[in-house]
Amino acid sequence: MRNTFLLLLLVFTVPVNSSLLESLRPESEVSKERIEDAVRYQLELGPRVPGSDGARNFQKWIISLYEQSDVWNAYLLPFTYKGINVANILITRNGTEFPRYLIGAHYDSRARATQEDPDVPVTGANDGASGVAAIIEMTSLLSAYDSSDIGFLLIDAEDQGYDGKGFGIDGWDWIAGSTYFVENLDQEKLNKLEYFILLDMIGNPDLVLEYEGYSTDWLKEDVWEYARSLGYNNTFIPEYGVSLIDDHRPFLDYSIDAIDIIDFSGYKEWHTTKDTMDSISIDSIAIVTDVVTNYLISSLGLEKITSSEDIMITSFPTLSSNSENAPFPLSAFFTIFVMAVVIRSRRSLVNL
């Protein structure tokens, strides 16, 4: 009896996925190097908390990245949420005002690591940067295809709601950015949009992707079946997992088909200070990038129109020396001090 118990204990303590971990298919065109660069650079920007320098520098970087592109355009869509300036970013191909198929990821990182230390912001390697890196790589790959019906949405203000232990930002709701985006689409755009695919927290080293409960049935079944046809049978599991408030929900509320590709349960560093580069796997992000990119190419019958890709990750601006990044430049203090002295002395003169 005791032996049986010990044996059972052994069976259950062997890491379940250790022998099942998958890598990117060797024949895939996805570049793990570019994905890694894109994650690292986002982390170098610092926390991308809504309204912060990190978020503004992220927006500047994305806009400048796509200004260099011959194929894609990025549009900043600013708005105010609870007094804070935030902005979604829409990426479409030249000549396309609004896409038929939209792929999205949130780029904001949580202002407080509420599951561990609420005084520290979350770095957001997985919870934020992973989905963005996948999207940047997808634009590089799809630039070689007739992908004018496809667009991308980088979403602000997703991750600041109450997570059971605290708020990211006091009094904020979840998914404020995607809610604003969908609520402000006119009828013509709503009619045009066929579906929305959300990529969130796709960098877990033991990535296990189950069906998210609210996601549209036909689309999740289609994507999961496609992933398995590529051989990712241990990553894409066609069984029900969690149901979540996430950026796909506003689309569903407006009767647009939408799915959430997320590994929520498996990431123990969620909303802690340990959501860093060391806790994620570039292979995992690359697998999801491979699946979604080739699902679009295959299911929409996209034609290859050029052999050369328009690679987005070419350079990373140095933002650390940018004076806008500093909390408050010393020279500004000096100027204000001099002005105050001048004003004070003039006032004294008038008073006299």
Ligand SMILES: [Zn+2]
């Ligand atoms: Zn989060």
